Amino acid sequence: MTASVAGLDRSIAVRPRARSTSEPRVVRWTLIGVALVFLLLFLVVPLVSVFAGALAKGFGPFLRGVRDPDTLAAVRLTLLTAAVAVPLNLGFGIAASWAIAKFNFRGKNLLVTLIDLPFAVSPVIAGMVFVLLFGAQGWAGPWLRDHDIRILFAVPGIVLATTFVTFPFVARELIPLMEEQGTEEEEAARVLGASGWQIFRRVTLPNIRWGLLYGVILCNARAMGEFGAVSVVSGHIRGVTTTLPLQVEILYNEYNFTAAFAAASLLTLLALVTLAAKRWVERRREDT
Amino acid sequence: MIRLGAVLPLIRLATLGVLAAGCRAEAQRDPGRAVTLLNVSYDPTRELYTAYNAAFAGYWKQKSGQTVTVSQSHGGSGKQARAVIDGLDADIVTLALAYDIDMIAEQAGLLPADWQKRLPDNSAPYTSTIVFLVRKGNPRKIADWPDLARPGIGVITPNPKTSGGARWNYLAAWGYALRQQGGNAVAARALVTAIYRNVPVLDAGARGSTTTFVERGIGDVLIGWENEALLAVKELGPDKFEIVMPSTTILAEPPVAVVDRVAKKHGTGDVARAYLDYLYTEAGQEIAAKHFYRPRLASVAAKYAAQFPKVSTFTVDETFGGWRKAQETHFADGGTFDQIYQPGGRLDGDRASR
């Protein structure tokens, strides 16, 4: 099982490489330098400006901003939304990548492209399609109203829009990885009498776990940060249907810049927590 | 690595949460118990209604013994109206312009077409006007509308296509030109075109424009609602900005209405009507005035006279024949606003989609 050995190597991120497969010191540091300057300009500086805005008036207002009941309600809704959307897309991603990477069939390219599609749909449109579908003037609107079921401007609508927007992340991460790894190992396991579930757990999962994790992390980050689509379906009812990104906008529009940036930094922290979790999993893996 | 056993309860919990929230629709029909109203409003009224809701809850508790909680929803006026049309369960709408409530009546039939006649003063319990916010000391000597058309003046105003507030700004300039000696549509078009040629940034919303002017330091003058300008001066720098009142401006009448069909379904009609009526009382007017909206009630207006200088105003109805007509002439595709930006100022293929 060479692939899984390589996987372990990867988990240590970078092992010292032989001279023959590494670059001269100068090249190395130049590349690192250029990459860091690019990231500094395009990512770090905006991030710093968010935190600087949050802490502009000191820690007191920052904490008040974070502890605002509406903000806390928004945090809860955001976490709930991610807790539904991410597992759904995880399950889908595994199923889709298994079917696509391990088998050949007609229309595969089309299927892969359709899976990518939500990436390419403007968030404005992503929200709008659910309005056209479930809105009072939409297809299912009258039926839903008669049965007193609320989807739009309530939690289900927010979850749906979020799931739509984050739909491809896990599948996108897994498909190339599983295609690259081929099917030999799984077939060998099959010949040795393993069941489908056993093959997946014992052979495939260890091989794809990093891709899977990346997918989940990206999916989660985007699920928590989605603004455009959710903004269309939320109805902006304070403390009820405002997610954290919407809350940020509300606070910003109230000229409450400190609280707005505080809520934004909270969101960034949530994303960083998932990344810390990833590191932790990696480390534990190394120890055992 | 990811154990299904650990994830399952989480999924189950989350699903339950979603279902519970989805089934919240059950209305409050017992008049003795607590009741919730949803007031769907536009952006600049957040502060006003936060204060007003608390006052009304106290008043209503005393009057009827019922506990009322008012949920707030704010956003761009047109977007909010669309949400109500698409099923956002608003008991009350308090929007930036009558056209948006007209559309709720027309497209969703949630309230009668003559809704605006049901409450006094065109259903607008408080008003505002369009004013100029300039940098302290008024360095560019901006006094009236024609000054905005002077070459080299940077004018900040949002995009009338996406912002209801911006449509008031546009009509204010247009109406001013009509009301000058010998004023006509040609002169009005010339003035408005010259003003918009001075606009370097068309933000999508009114508060975006305020940020552009105040935080980014772009432009010499911001056109906006008086209440927004007063708030901006108070919140963002009394020592940095001042307000200039043009000689003639528009009377902005943000209307309010009960959404009958929704209120009926919720059984909240009485409390919703009381909510709007209370806006017209002295207490309600006082709160509006405190949040920089001009009160209708003479007694309260007198008290806040210093805050709201007298100015000659005109209304949309008398000058433009109502919102519907104004919208069609000026802001629909191919309307006068689009013509400003058409190369050569002519009507183009865009007309077809009107």
Place this chain on the structure above:
Amino acid sequence: MKRHTVLPGFGLTLGVTLTYLGVLVLLPLSTLFLKSAGLGPSRFWDVVTAPRVLASYKLTFGAALAAALINAVFGLLVAWVLARYRFPGLALVDALVDLPFALPTAVAGIALTTLYAPNGWIGSRLAPLGITVAFTPLGIVVALIFIGLPFVVRTVQPVLQDLEAEVEEAAASLGAGRWQTFRRVIFPAVAPALLTGFALAFARAIGEYGSVVFISGNMPFRTEIAPLLIMTRLEQYDYAGATAIAVVLLLASFSLLLLVNVLQWFGRRRALA
């Protein structure tokens, strides 16, 4: 390469995939087509080819392409550095790359505008050089770079990590220089992922709204992006017109992604042959 496999689960997983895809993506998106079809062909054509709309396509696609190209170059570099080198703060930098996904687009737009406005921290430094970023097409490109970067890095990075050292060692032992190894061995291996990342960043940039409206200035014919025109249609309660422009954007993105997927499929087939 048609060969039978002994692996189980094809029917189940494909069924799950198609159902989920159908319910969650295709059914909602079909409403766009139906709604815009209500316009009739000639009005549809008028709406999507009005001069102002055409100008917005040009801007949207141009800015998206520029941003995606820049992201492809720097994204590859960042992925390479993250995957291959060890330096202090690596973990932190690795974490930062996902930031654009996590930060709400509105916040990103506000933060970028604050920085690049003429009185902003970066804008004020660029102004003496005669470069204005905020409220120009350049500002749109900056916002789109921010939005798209993780797509490139996160698609390329796993492939780079997965490349087995043996291949490179073999190349080296055969006398290939480092640059040669990169060009002949490493680059071809990551090229498909890079192409995917580029296409995703590009497609995402076409639809981006939240961050761009703050920094673009929204001037008709100059800095007005196509998604903004969708919003202005909605503001006029013109759902059909809005969906018409949406359909054009959607088809453009879809063709782009399909093209990339087909190209890759050919690439793989050639590699196997």
